[in-house]
Amino acid sequence: MSAATGIKRLGFAVAAFAVAGLIVFGALALLIPADTVREAVKTQIRTITGLDPQLGGDVAVSLFPTGSVRFNDVSLGDNRTGAPALTAEQLVVHLRFFPFLIGRIEIADVALVRPTINVVFAPDGGSNWSGHVEMLGRALQPNPDRVRSFSEIRIGDGTVILRDQANKTVETLSSVEFALAWPSISKSFAATGRFVWHEQPLDATLSLSDFVAALTGERSGLKLRVAGAPLKFAFDGYVSYRPTLKMEGTLAADTASLRETLRWAADWNSPGGGFGRFALKAQTNIVGGSVALSGVNVELDGNVGEGALTFASDGRKTVQGTLAAEGLDLTPYMSTARLLTGDRNWNRLPLTLNGLNGIDVDLRLSAARVSLGTAKLGRTAAAANLRGGNLTVAVGESLAFGGTIKGSLGLAYSPTGTDLKAQMQFSEVNLEQCLGELAGFRRLEGKGDIAFNLESSGTSVYELTEALNGTATLASSKGAIAGINVEQLLKRLERSPLAVRGDYRGGKTPYDTLSVNVKITQGMADVKELRLEGPSVRLVLAGSASIPSRELDLAGTASLLSAKAEAPAFELPFVVDGPFDDPAVRPDIQALISRSGPGQQLLNAVRGRLQQRDQAPTGAAPSAPVATTPAPQPTLATEPQDPQ
Numbered sequence: 001m002s003a004a005t006g007i008k009r010l011g012f013a014v015a016a017f018a019v020a021g022l023i024v025f026g027a028l029a030l031l032i033p034a035d036t037v038r039e040a041v042k043t044q045i046r047t048i049t050g051l052d053p054q055l056g057g058d059v060a061v062s063l064f065p066t067g068s069v070r071f072n073d074v075s076l077g078d079n080r081t082g083a084p085a086l087t088a089e090q091l092v093v094h095l096r097f098f099p100f101l102i103g104r105i106e107i108a109d110v111a112l113v114r115p116t117i118n119v120v121f122a123p124d125g126g127s128n129w130s131g132h133v134e135m136l137g138r139a140l141q142p143n144p145d146r147v148r149s150f151s152e153i154r155i156g157d158g159t160v161i162l163r164d165q166a167n168k169t170v171e172t173l174s175s176v177e178f179a180l181a182w183p184s185i186s187k188s189f190a191a192t193g194r195f196v197w198h199e200q201p202l203d204a205t206l207s208l209s210d211f212v213a214a215l216t217g218e219r220s221g222l223k224l225r226v227a228g229a230p231l232k233f234a235f236d237g238y239v240s241y242r243p244t245l246k247m248e249g250t251l252a253a254d255t256a257s258l259r260e261t262l263r264w265a266a267d268w269n270s271p272g273g274g275f276g277r278f279a280l281k282a283q284t285n286i287v288g289g290s291v292a293l294s295g296v297n298v299e300l301d302g303n304v305g306e307g308a309l310t311f312a313s314d315g316r317k318t319v320q321g322t323l324a325a326e327g328l329d330l331t332p333y334m335s336t337a338r339l340l341t342g343d344r345n346w347n348r349l350p351l352t353l354n355g356l357n358g359i360d361v362d363l364r365l366s367a368a369r370v371s372l373g374t375a376k377l378g379r380t381a382a383a384a385n386l387r388g389g390n391l392t393v394a395v396g397e398s399l400a401f402g403g404t405i406k407g408s409l410g411l412a413y414s415p416t417g418t419d420l421k422a423q424m425q426f427s428e429v430n431l432e433q434c435l436g437e438l439a440g441f442r443r444l445e446g447k448g449d450i451a452f453n454l455e456s457s458g459t460s461v462y463e464l465t466e467a468l469n470g471t472a473t474l475a476s477s478k479g480a481i482a483g484i485n486v487e488q489l490l491k492r493l494e495r496s497p498l499a500v501r502g503d504y505r506g507g508k509t510p511y512d513t514l515s516v517n518v519k520i521t522q523g524m525a526d527v528k529e530l531r532l533e534g535p536s537v538r539l540v541l542a543g544s545a546s547i548p549s550r551e552l553d554l555a556g557t558a559s560l561l562s563a564k565a566e567a568p569a570f571e572l573p574f575v576v577d578g579p580f581d582d583p584a585v586r587p588d589i590q591a592l593i594s595r596s597g598p599g600q601q602l603l604n605a606v607r608g609r610l611q612q613r614d615q616a617p618t619g620a621a622p623s624a625p626v627a628t629t630p631a632p633q634p635t636l637a638t639e640p641q642d643p644q
Contacts, residue, residue: 036105037061037067037069037095037105038059038061038069040105041069041093041095041105041107042055044105044106044107045093045107045110047139048107048139048149048150049135049136049139050135050136050138050139050140051076051132051135051136051139052076053071053074053075053076053086053091054074054075054076054077055071055073055074055091056072056073056074056075057071057072057073057074058072058073059071059072060072066094066095066097067094067095067096067097068092068093068094068095069092069093069095070090070091070092070093071090071091071092071093072089072090073089074086074087074088074089074090074091074112075087075088076132078120078128078129078131083118083128084118085117085118085119085128085129085132086112086115086116086117086118087115087116088112088113088114088115088116089113089114089115090112090113090114091110091111091112091113092110092111092112092113093107093109093110093111094107094108094109094110094111095107095108096108106150107150108150108151109150109151109152109153109154110150110152110153110154111153111154111155111156112153112154112155112156112158113156113157114156114157114158114159115155115158115159116158116159116160116161117158117159117160117161118161118163119160119161119162119163120163120165121162121163121164121165121166122165122166123165123166125244125245133215134215134216136215137212137215137216140183140211140212140215141212149182149183150182151181151182152179152180152181152182153179153180153182154178154179154180155176155177155178155179155180155193156177157175157176157177158175158176158177158178159172159173159174159176160172160173160176160195161173167313171197172197173195173196173197174195174196174197175194175195175196175201176193176194176195177193177194177195178191178192178193178194178195179191179192179193183211183212187209187210187211187212187213188207188208188209188210188211189207189208189211189214190205190206190207190208191204191205191206191207192204192205192206198264198265200228200229200230200264201228201229202226202227202228202230203225203226203227203228204224204225204226204227205223205224205225206222206223206224206225207221207222207223208220208221208222208239209221209222213240214239214240216242217240217241217242218240218242219238219239219240220238220239220240221237221238222235222236222237222238222239222247222249223235223236224236230255230260230261230264230265231253231254231255231261231265232252232253232254232255233251233252233253234251234252234253235247235249235250235251235252235284236249236250237249237250237284244287244288245286245287245288246285246286246287247284247285247286248283248284248285248286249283249284250281250282250283250284251280251281251282251283251284251293252279252280252281253278253279253280254278254279254280255277255278255279256276256277257275257276257277257278258275258276258277258278258300259274259275259276261278262275268359273332273333274300274301274332274333275300275301275332275333276300276301276332277299277300277301277302278298278299278300279298279299280293280296280297280298280299281296281297281298282294282295282296282297282298282309283295289312289313290310290311290312290313291310291311291312292308292309292310293308293309293310293311293321294308295308296308296309296321296323298323301329301332302329303325303327303328303329304325304326305323305324305325305328305365306323306324306325307321307322307323307324308321308322309321309323316359316360317359317360318359318360318361318362319359319360319361319362319363320361320362320363321362321363321364322363322364322365323363323364323365323366324365324366324367325365325366325367325368326367326368326369327367327368327369327370327371328365328367328369328370328371328380329370329371330370330371330372331371331372331373339461340440344440344550344579344581345462345550346460346461346462346465346548346550347460347461347462348460348461348462349460349461350417350459350460351417351418351458351459351460351461359386360386360387360388361384361385361386361387362383362384362385362386363383363384363385364381364382364383364384365380365381365382365383365384366379366380366381366382367379367380370398372437373437374437375400375401375433375437377398377399377400377405378398378399378400379397379398379399380395380397380398380399380400381395381396381397381398382394382395382396382398383396389412389413390410390411390412390413391410391411391412392408392409392410392411393408393409393410394407394408395407395408395409395424400426400429400434401426401429401430401433401434401437402428402429402430402433402447403426403427403428403429403430403434403447404426404427404428404429405424405425405426405427405429406424406425406427407422407423407424407425408421408422408423408424409421409422409424410422414457416457416458416459417457417458417459417460417463418457418458418459418464419455419456419457420454420455420456420457420458420464421454421455422452422453422454422455423452423453423454424450424451424452425449425450425451426449426450426451427449428447428448428449429447429448429449429450430446430447431444431445431446431447431448431450431474431476431479432444432445432482434450435450439580440580440581441580441581442482443481443482443483444476444479444480444481444482444514445479445480445481445482445508446476446477446478446479446480447476447477447478447479448474448475448476448477448479448514449473449474449475449476450472450473450474451472451473452470452471452472452473453470453471453472454468454469454470454472454520455468455469455470456468456469462548465523465547465548466522466523466548467522467523468520468522468523468547469520469521469522470519470520471518471519471520472516472518472520472525473515473516473517473518474514474515474516475513475514475515475516476511476513476514476515477511477512477513477514478511478512479510479511479514480508480509480510480511481508481509481511481532482508483506483507483508484506484507484508484509484585485506485507485508485509486509486537486539486558487509487534487536487537487560488507490537490558490559490560490570490572491560491570493570493572493587494560494569494570509532509534509537509539510534510535511532511533511534511537512533512534512535513531513532513533514531514532514533515529515530515531516529516530516531517529517530518545520547523546523547523548524544524545524546524547525544525545525546525547526544527541527542527543527544527545527554528542529541529542530542530554530556534561535561536560536561537558537559537560537561538558538559538561538568539556539557539558539559540556540557540559541554541555541556541576542554542555542556543555543556543576545580550579550580550581551577551578551579551580552576552577552578552579552580552583553575553577554575554576554577555573555574555575555576556573556574556575556576557571557572557573557574558571558572558574559571559572572587572588573587573588574586574587574588575588
């Protein structure tokens with residue numbers, strides 16, 4: 001007999017067997033009453049699950065070509081309230097083929113069509129499913145007399161509604177498609193599928209190493225994976241809930257935009273910029289509503305930190321922790337908090353602290369280096385405290401601008417906008433860099449100490465400057481004022497007082513000491529004294545400055561010192577006015593004329609003529625006019641401000 005002939009005979013045998021099976025199956029379908037099948041299925045569901053679903057609608061039984069039973073209008077009530085914990089348009093039961101050939105009714109799998117599952121969490125920690133879970137746990141206990149269980153439950157086009165009565169929140173999962181691998185042989189349980197939450201589809205898998213232990217609240221292995229466009233989340237560890245919920249294991253999460261994830265998940269809009277790429281991995285310990293993360297490795301906007309974090313939710317969401325980073329770039333978070341605009345005016349865009357509500361934060365940060373825009377800071381230790389929408393940042397120490405910074409900055413919501421309080425001390429800082437970053441003023445070279453205590457309230461940076469109150473001091477030694485050489489200017493005017501025309505830009509005025517004392521009231525800075533002592537020059541100024549308009553209005557005296565005499569060799573009153581970035585220096589023209597012999601003679605002649613005219617009798621012929629030229633009002637311009 002050839003191989004082809006053998007294969008052909010085998011095919012005929014298989015076909016004959018299949019035909020015989022169909023004939024037998026069809027015969028059984030005619031011999032077994034539909035009511036018997038329906039009751040057997042209902043009894044088997046109760047026996048396997050311990051649950052007693054209510055079958056309120058019609059029941060359709062189909063035994064050919066495959067065995068299936070369809071129950072319409074199915075519900076599972078809540079023993080405590082009577083409200084349905086589950087409703088479904090249909091419950092479809094498929095029967096096993098071979099047991100049916102010998103007259104036995106065994107369920108192969110179960111499908112819920114368009115179910116609605118209501119899960120209500122009570123303030124005491126229980127839920128409307130507590131009784132059903134206990135019955136299911138008892139039904140799945142090892143029992144040699146237990147009937148063979150079905151292997152799968154499928155959910156098609158379902159809806160899950162989660163209600164938290166304590167926090168008064170409701171979440172809805174729609175388009176739920178899941179396949180639940182029922183523990184028919186092993187103790188494990190697995191669920192795989194997808195659902196839509198907040199209009200975003202998510203794929204999810206869940207596995208329990210001991211399903212019965214998990215149902216009864218005992219310790220069981222847990223693996224959970226959720227993945228979608230907003231985020232990826234994974235947990236691998238253990239879970240139990242007697243006497244309270246406990247979870248321990250490894251947690252990992254990442255998202256391309258933390259800002260979008262927070263907006264999607266919690267409708268929380270973070271203020272400022274940043275909050276982009278985020279990744280987290282940590283050892284997790286959850287007890288009740290408290291989450292403790294140890295061995296944290298977190299990445300946000302390219303910043304990588306390590307430490308420990310704790311989350312709690314006992315009415316208010318609270319975050320506490322300590323993080324350390326090698327490098328920290330805070331530039332993205334300052335992008336929408338610019339003090340100055342491109343035209344060198346204060347920013348008038350509204351400040352908002354709305355995103356700071358709803359969460360409390362107590363976080364301690366340390367970094368080897370910190371970037372704030374163009375400012376580069378060294379080793380920094382700071383603490384951020386956010387409570388009730390009020391943010392306080394305390395700088396323990398920061399190596400910055402070649403010196404150190406200490407102090408605190410507070411921002412709080414108020415009916416008038418934003419309340420600001422700042423107390424900062426800058427010690428031995430590079431004045432050009434520091435004042436350039438803080439106020440756009442880059443005229444002082446050298447190191448010094450700056451201290452200010454300020455408070456204000458407003459809806460924008462500009463309004464904050466209008467309502468600013470407080471004090472500020474500056475003390476420096478061995479530095480220079482860039483843009484003008486006062487000594488050279490004074491010597492030139494001493495030789496030729498009226499030679500005020502020319503370009504006086506460039507050069508520097510070195511000093512041994514510089515001190516500034518300012519009191520600020522409603523945006524106006526009262527400069528009590530600005531005193532500069534140099535090797536050959538002394539400057540003393542006083543006056544005011546408008547912080548909102550960034551304008552100076554100062555007057556003082558410049559003295560040319562002589563090494564051989566105690567009294568100054570030459571003194572010149574002058575004024576300083578104009579914008580912070582490029583102020584103008586104007587000498588007192590009357591003082592210059594009085595030091596010039598010809599100029600003084602001309603001025604005396606003009607005064608005499610004017611006096612004679614005033615004293616002349618009425619009707620007298622006027623004297624011949626004396627031609628005079630108005631004295632020039634010189635401006636000693638300093639270097640234009642370098643663009644930042």
